[in-house]
Amino acid sequence: MTKTLLNAAAFLLVLGALLVLPRYMDSPYALHMMILLFLSISQGQSWNILGGYTGQHSVGHAAYFGVGAYTTMMLMQARGVAPWIGVWAGVAAVVVVALVIGSICFRLRGPYFVLASIAVAEIMRLSAINLTGLTNGAEGILVTDLPAFKIGGRVITDFMTKVPFYYIGLALALLTLAVTWGIERSKLGYYFQAIREDQDAAHSLGIHIALYKNIGLVISAVLTALAGSFYGIYVGFVDPPTVLGLDLSVQIMLICIIGGMGTLYGPVLGSLVLVPLSEALRSNMVTDLLVKSGLVSADSKVGIFLKENLAHAHVLLYGILVVLVILFMPEGLMGFLKGLTSRRRKEAV
Amino acid sequence: MRKHLLALGAVFVLSPLMAQKIGVINSMSGPEAPIGENISNGIKLAEEDLIKKGIHVQLVWEDDTGKPQISMSAMEKLATRDNVAGVVGPYTSACSNAVAKLAEKYRVPLLIPAAAKEEITRQGLKHVFRMNAPADRYASSLIDAALGLGKPKSVAFIYENTDFGTSTSKTAKEYVAKKGIQVVADEPYPKGAADYRSTLAKIKSKNPDLVFMVSYVADAILLMRQSKEVGLQPQAFLGGGAGFTTAEFAGERAISEDVISCTQWTDDVNWPGAKDFGKRYKARFGKEPTYHAACAYESMMIMAETARNAGGDREKTRAGLKAGNWNGIMGPVRFADYDGFTNQNNHPMLVQQIQGGNYETVFPAPFATRKAVYPFPKWK
Amino acid sequence: MAVFMQSLISGILIGGVYALIGIGLTLIFGVMRVINFGHGDILMVGMYLTYILFTFAHIDPFVSVLISFPLMFLFGGFLQKVFINRVLNAVAQNQILLTIGLGLIMSNTVMLIFTSDYKIITTSYSSSTIQVGGGVSVSWPLLVSFLITAAITAALYWFLLKTDTGQAIRATAQDRDAAQLMGINVKRMSIIAFGLGSALAGTAGALISPTYYIFPQVGSVFTLKAFVITVLGGMGSVVGATLGGVLIGITESMSAAYISSGWKDVVVFVLFLLVLLLKPSGLMGKSRT
DSSP states (O other): OHHHHHHHHHHHHHHHHHHHHHHHOOOHHHHHHHHHHHHHHHHHHHHHIIIIISOOOOSOTHHHHHHHHHHHHHHHHHHOOOHHHHHHHHHHHHHHHHHHHHHHHTTSOHHHHHHHHHHHHHHHHHHHHHOHHHHOGGGOEEOOOOOOEEETTEEEEOSOSSHHHHHHHHHHHHHHHHHHHHHHTSHHHHHHHHHHHOHHHHHHTTOOHHHHHHHHHHHHHHHHHHHHHHHHHHHOEEOHHHHHOHHHHHHHHHHHHHHOTTSSSHHHHHHHHHHHHHHHHHSSHHHHHHHHTTSSOTTSHHHHHHHHHTTTTHHHHHHHHHHHHHHHOTTHHHHHHHHHHHHHHHHHO | OHHHHHHHHHHHHHGGGSOEEEEEEEOOSSTTHHHHHHHHHHHHHHHHHHHHTTOOEEEEEEEOTTOHHHHHHHHHHHHHTSOOSEEEOOOSHHHHHHHHHHHHHHTOOEEESSOOOGGGGSSOOTTEEEOSOOHHHHHHHHHHHHHHHSOOOEEEEEEESSHHHHHHHHHHHHHHHHTTOEEEEEEEEOTTOSOOHHHHHHHHHTOOSEEEEEOOHHHHHHHHHHHHHHTOOOSEEEEOSGGGGSHHHHHOHHHHTTOEEEESOOTTSSSTTHHHHHHHHHHHHSSOOOHHHHHHHHHHHHHHHHHHHTTTOHHHHHHHHHHOEEEETTEEEEEEEETTEEEEEOOOOEEEEEETTEEEEEESGGGOOSOOOOSOOOOO | OHHHHHHHHHHHHHHHHHHHHHHHHHHHHHHHOOOOTTHHHHHHHHHHHHHHHHHHHOOOHHHHHHHHHHHHHHHHHHHHHHTGGGGTTSOHHHHHHHHHHHHHHHHHHHHHHHOSOOEEOOOTTTTOEEEOSTTOEEEHHHHHHHHHHHHHHHHHHHHHHHSHHHHHHHHHHHOHHHHHHTTOOHHHHHHHHHHHHHHHHHHHHHHHGGGSEEOTTHHHHHHHHHHHHHHHHOTTOHHHHHHHHHHHHHHHHHHHHHTOGGGHHHHHHHHHHHHHHHOTTTTTOOSOO
16 A cells, blocks of 8 residues: 555656756756657557557557658648647547558567568558658658647747647656556456467457457557657658658667566656667767766777767667667566565565 | 956957867768768868868767758757857758758758758758758759750659659759750669669660769669660760769779769869868878868868857857858858848859769869760760 | 560569578578568678678679678577577567667677778679660679579578488478477577578678678668568478569569559568468468468
């Protein structure tokens, strides 16, 4: 009982801190990093519902992200439709897309399902490149001027600073967490996990496999599409490789793998590791830190090599991280942490 | 009292020596890195020359890996966290277009060295400046050169289906329509495709007078190799992309001879210091510079000087860029408003042809060093 | 007509190389049920190996196959022993991610060493052709690649059918547990299978290099194609992968000629999905999930 109270208190504390953060942190760069974090959490949590809980490991989730992003951006550019309306068009579109994809892919199992999910996403990406009349093809869609958001004639925000995006991102991340939390505690969660553990046994118990897989997919797809729409209006630019590419699908999966699949906070942990790491490596922060701390002299051979190459090497480090996690921490960080606490409890006894 | 005066005096004396912070956004890793490297090298040479002139710059390098959204992140960081006086870069059209709006929003002067997409300087953005001639010049200079040499009536387009390939060929298609040349084939291809033979055979069956290609280096070489294999024989091969202007391409003697391409710069053009730049670059980096290196060099020279004269103030730097004119390895440079462009340097494109393994400028007349070979000779 | 013949011929020839990549992948999947997402990157390593041998030792790419084949075999065996072995029994997506991770390490390490510069191998015969009349030309280096591929495929088939080790590999692919019960060292078979698969991928890289270009990210293009080929042909079937490779080569080539270059990959993927849905065991595969 106290454990749940403690958990709830901790959660509220963190939430409270996040809500007031923009007051004290006015650096747009820092806000940008938080927004990237929220985006990553949303992506990871969305995938988690289908991949982590239902055990359907889609490596083509970029398809849903892209549908959300493109629908919103296309409507904004072509007809000046405000994004908060366009977002719902994106949701509608992605439900259709998800059901179609589901009908194709769910007949397949294991590695074949994975391959089919990749093929479908690639078909969407290539179509986006070729249907230039619709999507502007490889040139992408660039819309950086957002209309002001008004309620009853009063302007709430005109999106000039990052602060509104911060709160939208936070809301989205919280939404995905809430949905996951709800699923965990509902019959739906039971059905999903039964399908994940042993599809045939679940079927013999009378669980309607196709129905629940599709429910899981639609929920996951809708949340991913929301994240996609958010990405589109925040960054202001979408093109096929960025929002429909295989790299994105892999990255989304990575968040859950590193954090821990099928757990409530796994994607949060995964994001907390990946987002800062990626940015720290890409910019020269790591090298600068090493130099400042005196570990490496700026003029030494090591220093120069690091300065010139560490930024390029961030993808290499990604790869190494993936290999290490898969080999030594297959349950992800959540699994690792759980292992630590259970060991401590054993020792206490 | 004297101590204070001394300190004050020191500040006045030293402030011109204080380094100006200038941001650089470039594609240093990722698929665009091979050409991005030229930009980095050009900037490095500029850094050295600036020191010789007594101008110290502190460069903040940002790698955008060729992706527009990372480019935007980088610009955010430079504008709000590093407080740079100005930014030089990025490289690709897609990245430049995305970053331009941000530069305007944060009021940071941005000098784009080599991005082709016209739209970038057609948006009325006061803080965005471009050194190189935009894509419409690529098209017009090549087509005009061809029209000056013969009477081509038809053209086939083959280009990579990226932002660069698509936008450059789009402009070219509009231009040929104006000039009454018919488009008989329009083939975008995915980058990294191994085999263009069937596409080229298809183009061959349409018998185009001109073949207009937009590609980077590796594709350019493969396209020409396979064109030879298939026996595609137009009046001219027009290379509208960076791939057709590199030393590597020229080095493929069997397939690159007599290919016509357009470039922003060559080392034998009669602009001050151009030849020396070429020599210095080769000696220092072991290979010939592409035009990107020259564009980047001159962009950095101009940005650094202007920032220094403005004392690092962004608005003054912007005003300095708008008002100034220079004459360096890129020839006369002035950022003007004309024909719907804002802050665009009205740079002449040079049309060159590979003859005897070397790039020879053949058009326009004031810069031409040789006569062009036209039509394209029969494949051996 | 010329366009048709040209497309058909170049499709078949490039299909031969695709086949080699597919065969390697199908061996790995057949024996170990591992989806090797790093297969294309192994091919890339093979290409760079060929490049090094060509540039520094002036060994012709086709001749260098004799050197790169065993070296890539050892490399594959190493990867299997140290990394892949640990995830043989893990969930599919862990295997996928591990191989993706290894692929990322391979491509980025190569990028750090060689830079992203496109490298082209230009031999005296790189643009040589044989004219077969009717305006159709056959690329000489592609033809040689095709012939070598055919020879390797034949040798491989002989190996799998007639040698003890080959039969042991097939047994392991058919039923791992039964094979183990019969006294076959399945761990060793896995190492050999991965080594062989890698050697084939590396060789495919060597064979394409006179007609293609070399850069660190070239792997991803080929990995996806390899999967389409193996599924089309039937996971685990060498003959299937061969047929699949040629079929995909022709499909691509024809699509490029008659639809457009832009859509040719979509056609391949749609074909892929159709196969997965209608006959997931592929052309030659036996029905088995």
